Amino acid sequence: MLKRSFEPAPGCWMILPVNSSVSTKDRILGAAELLFAQRGFEGASLRQLTTNAGVNLAAVNYHFGSKEKLVEEVFRRRLDALNESRLAALAQVAGAPETTLEDVLEAFIRPALDLSHDDSGALFMRVLARAFAEHDDTLRQFLSANYGHVMRQFTAEFARLLPQLSKQELYWRIDLVTGALTHAMSGFGMIQRKSDVSENAHREQTALHLIRFAVAGLSHP
Amino acid sequence: MLKRSFEPAPGCWMILPVNSSVSTKDRILGAAELLFAQRGFEGASLRQLTTNAGVNLAAVNYHFGSKEKLVEEVFRRRLDALNESRLAALAQVAGAPETTLEDVLEAFIRPALDLSHDDSGALFMRVLARAFAEHDDTLRQFLSANYGHVMRQFTAEFARLLPQLSKQELYWRIDLVTGALTHAMSGFGMIQRKSDVSENAHREQTALHLIRFAVAGLSHP
DNA sequence: GCGGCCGTCAAACGATCGTTTGTTGCAAAC
DNA sequence: GTTTGCAACAAACGATCGTTTGACGGCCGC
Known part of the structure; x- marks a missing residue:
């Protein structure tokens, strides 16, 4: 304007x-x-x-x-950048024969973790988690319409790497992983890093925990 | 009164x-x-x-x-019964040498799944998920004070069954599992059951998914 | 220098919020 | 029969909500 x-x-x-x-x-x-x-x-x-x-x-x-438009703008500002990073990271590994589950999960998690680096970014993750829990139809439609394609691309890559799973089974596992990640990112800092661990090392450890957990949840027999 | x-x-x-x-x-x-x-x-x-x-x-x-006391009463009414069931189920398996991770998770998940059987119970799970996401201090203190001991007992049993994990590592995994379960229970019904599957069979399948996922997330090497 | 536009501001709008009040009907206690 | 206490009710309380209005000042193109 x-x-x-x-x-x-x-x-x-x-x-x-x-x-x-x-x-x-x-x-x-x-x-x-x-x-x-x-x-x-x-x-x-x-x-x-x-x-x-x-x-x-x-x-x-x-x-x-209006207030509602402000809410949407708060989401748009962050999610535009976040999902661009995610898709860019995904594009670097998607489809390649040597790509692993870890790579795809890294492409999904790392941008969010980087966003959480500064305080305001971490706050946004809380906002996002609240929005998920609200089950508000208006907001869900907005999120789905604007960013649904990101989830779809990641799902497609997961499906490629987990061919043994039925569609139903895959959706179940992705849903559960999403819940775990959302929960973890919104509560970021609940498990405090020790003072002798650098901020960077802490983030690295967090990414490792999340990815290992997600790999286990996605790929168990 | x-x-x-x-x-x-x-x-x-x-x-x-x-x-x-x-x-x-x-x-x-x-x-x-x-x-x-x-x-x-x-x-x-x-x-x-x-x-x-x-x-x-x-x-x-x-x-x-007041309105706030009403909120607390909504939680108390459901959680008193829910946690009583959970502790009773846990008591039947806790400490036994032949107890498996599945048993403990079943003790935790099954009562919540049974609660979700009727519509109002499922609604309560949504309320609970919202409360988690709210990060409201008053409510968190209330929940922690009244029902923290349940989480503590389950954590202790998890620690017994997963002796190879450090405390830090165990907390991480339990936190992630909690997130996944909360997310799944609140969105209950998003993955629709097929009309040719009975309600009971659907619940059984749900429990299986959740437990297998949680086992994988908790016990991966 | 002038007119038009844009961003800021104090003030007010009607609506709705949680809570309180005072009254009434009714059944138990004495 | 009188008193007491509980529960339900309409009505109103002051506060706060999102939104709108109209005026004011500074900057642009002309």
């Missing part, structure tokens, strides 16, 4: 408004991520949200149209 | 007030379970809830004190 108004003069000096060290829109999105994670979509009020963001109450409806 | 007023004349004709085929309290609890599953704790209003239950708006605060 903001960018649209600059459209008549395309390219070049599109420095974006200089005063926006962090733009109002982004401040709202950041505050929304935090408050949605803490209080849920219904529990987070726009007044609390805009106060935390340091912007006017009306700014949400001005920039996003 | 209602029963207290009948206390002076104990026994015999305590038919309970005849008009209460279903008491007001239970009607509220039932409607709450449904509405909490559909709209969450914040999203469910007492007006909608009491309307669905066919009781007066003030009845909730009269019988339960």
Whole structure:
């Protein structure tokens, strides 16, 4: 919207408004991520949200149209990048004869783990887990419509690597693995890393745990 | 409270007030379970809830004190019975030399699966999954204080059967299994049973899937 | 310098929230 | 017959919700 108004003069000096060290829109999105994670979509009020963001109450409806649209935008901002990374990682291994289950799972888990690196990314994982548990039809349709193809591509690759499983059996196992991963990523930090372990080493260990667990759950006889 | 007023004349004709085929309290609890599953704790209003239950708006605060206490009572009613069943089933196998991982997991999963048999029980599992995702401190403390000992007993038995795992490793795996099971039970019915399979057979199959998956996740090398 | 647009703001809108109040009907206790 | 206590009810409480409005100021193209 903001960018649209600059459209008549395309390219070049599109420095974006200089005063926006962090733009109002982004401040709202950041505050929304935090408050949605803490209080849920219904529990987070726009007044609390805009106060935390340091912007006017009306700014949400001005920039996003409604609270519901804001929720969608919070998801879109993160999931666009996340799923792009996942698909890129998957593309590097999909179809290759030497590809293992670990490789595919790594392509799925690693981008999410990287996202969880900074605090706000970890918060988003909580938001995502809440959304899963909500069983809200509007949100599920939005997620399915915009990102269903990612899940479908991964499923296809799993099916290739696990030809002995029936479709029914494969769906069951993927569903269970998804549950475990969502749960683990949203509770990230519950199993505290020891102070003598570096952040990087901790993430590496986490990825190992998740992948080994998922491999075992997917491929058991 | 209602029963207290009948206390002076104990026994015999305590038919309970005849008009209460279903008491007001239970009607509220039932409607709450449904509405909490559909709209969450914040999203469910007492007006909608009491309307669905066919009781007066003030009845909730009269019988339960507040909305928050009602939430706790919804959990207590189901979890008391559920965990009693789990502990009873665990007691039958815990410590025995011939006990397998499957036995312990069966003791944990079967009561929840039986609860999900009727619709309202399945709804409760959704409520439980939402509560997990909410990360609400009040609720978590309540759950931990009242039912933490169940998890602890099961963990101890898992530790006995998986002596090769470090404590850290065991916690990781139990956490992941918990996530998978919660996810699966809350989404119960997403993988539809075929019409030519009986309800009982479907439940049996579900239990098998869950247990095999959990065994693989817990005991992989 | 002027007009038009955009982002921000305080203020208010009607709706709905959880909770409280005061009354009524009714059955048990005395 | 009177008193007491419980349960249900309509009505209202103040607070807070998402959203809308209209005014104000700064920046652009002209």
